[in-house]
Amino acid sequence: MSERLKEFREFREKMNARILESGNLEVKRFFALDSRAYEEGALPVKTKELLGLVASLVLRCDDCVTYHIVRCREEGVTREELFETFNVALVVGGSITIPHLRRAVATLDEVEALR
Numbered sequence: 001m002s003e004r005l006k007e008f009r010e011f012r013e014k015m016n017a018r019i020l021e022s023g024n025l026e027v028k029r030f031f032a033l034d035s036r037a038y039e040e041g042a043l044p045v046k047t048k049e050l051l052g053l054v055a056s057l058v059l060r061c062d063d064c065v066t067y068h069i070v071r072c073r074e075e076g077v078t079r080e081e082l083f084e085t086f087n088v089a090l091v092v093g094g095s096i097t098i099p100h101l102r103r104a105v106a107t108l109d110e111v112e113a114l115r
Helices: 003-021 025-037 045-059 062-074 079-093 095-113
Strands: none
Touching: 003 025, 003 062, 003 095, 045 062, 045 079, 045 095, 062 079, 062 095, 079 095
């Protein structure tokens, strides 16, 4: 794992734990709902991660894009599938998503370099 991705994962896990330590029931419920949304169901996990990636690109959340690219690769999503997914996000989100698409491709390159 690259240093950037390692730091990203460690920070995410650390801060998620800190947030959940607050004991706020609504926050805990949201985190649980988010986790459950990506579990196997009528749609496979792979499809759900691709949907999460599209939403993250359209909403322009680079942290979420990084997370979903890593998860997509863990679920066996190919580079070709990712680029088709990027295209859907670009069509839905428009040209404002292009800077995030650039960072997404850089992240994909980084993830692939580790394999």
